[in-house]
Amino acid sequence: MTCSVHVASPLRDYTHGAAVVSAEGGTLAEVLADLERRFPGMRFRMLDEQQRIRQHIRIFVAAREAHDLAQPVAPRDSVHLICALTGG
């Protein structure tokens, strides 16, 4: 199943500048694994080694924030990878 992934600008070094990429997977974990396969190093910047979403990363599936990597991703769902930054 293919979904579109909207990539926040700090992560676009990995996607060669692309703001939107496609990815395969029926769950968020599978989508992120597919991204890692195609864009090595990208997943570790979003998930820590315990597979927790990092403190300043937000991931939305079909416009709803996901807190669990087992979250299903339906065909044609959009996944948004958001980087939250405050301060100077």
Add this chain to the structure above:
Amino acid sequence: MTLWIGTRKGAFVLSADRQRRGWRLSGPQFLGHVIHHVVQDPRAPKTLLMAARTGHLGPTVYRSVDRGRRWGEVPGPPAFSKAAPGKTGRAVERVFWLTPGHVDEPGVWYAGTSPAGLFRSEDEGQHWASVSGFNDHPMLSQWAPGRGTPGGELLHSILVDPRDPRHLYLAISVGGIFESTDGGRDWSPLNEGVEADFLPDPNAPFGHDPHCVVLHPRQPDRLYHQNHCGIYRLDRPARRWQRIGRAMPTRIGDVGFPIVVHPHEPDTAWVLPMDGTRVWPRTSIAGRPAVYETRNAGRTWQRRDRGLPREDAWFTVLRQAMCADQEARPGLYFGTTGGEIWASRDAGESWRCIAQRLPEIYSVTTALH
């Protein structure tokens, strides 16, 4: 001569000729990235590693094999082992410290992280493995409980004995100094004689706050150490640190972050005292920064402030932000949290500002062309 400057907003380079004149600034590289440490490999000088993160993304390491012209992210940055099901595992928040390994172990590097973790690479920094002897040590939860300080629990000052690659030291702020004689398989505290006036037990074996520990490369039994509670010296095999900061002027005290040894003279070292009174401003004392030098292993100290601001200079110099080069009469360099780089061509006798208006400076290291 090249200086690599790690800042809160990227890496910069200052270059000069061998006489250390005509400094030219280049960069930024990795603008917007938080750069904790940039270190050249003395065994393979074309190779440099950079410890980096951003405000939102996780930590990583970049590597250059052409003296810093081009960089690539390493495929396996430091990461703790996956926790067993039902257990809460640790995660690296930042790679804080980088140390090249022993000359007989080309390609070996060590990294220190926050929360306190020790990692080792055997392929020039491309892949990193958790040093289980430390990270899974049964005492680690007491040595480094992870609560840390507002800046985070930091593992730093990873030292490799130039006579023996199996003899290692490291420091944790807050946690103390630890030693391994078996290549990192086991560790023991090495804090005897170090004061910790914030602990209920003045003789606690660990829990101290070493800010920076250095070993003299030509006399590896000579260690110096700038602590939250003073300046210390230890001559191995002794295990009890001597508070040589007691000889500092009382109005200055002996609190600071960095300590730097002379590359050739084991009795010579420099510190940069900061204000550790009341709420710990950590600025230069009375707004008048000064380097202090000892030439007799800490028995006496001399103020070295010629060329430094005489007033209204309220900066801080962090633990990785002061260094010496390898010249016979070494150059000294420090970077401030206010974005200035100060340099001395005459071993601290006089100083001048060679860069300003940089972001907050985290580290200053020398590299050979």
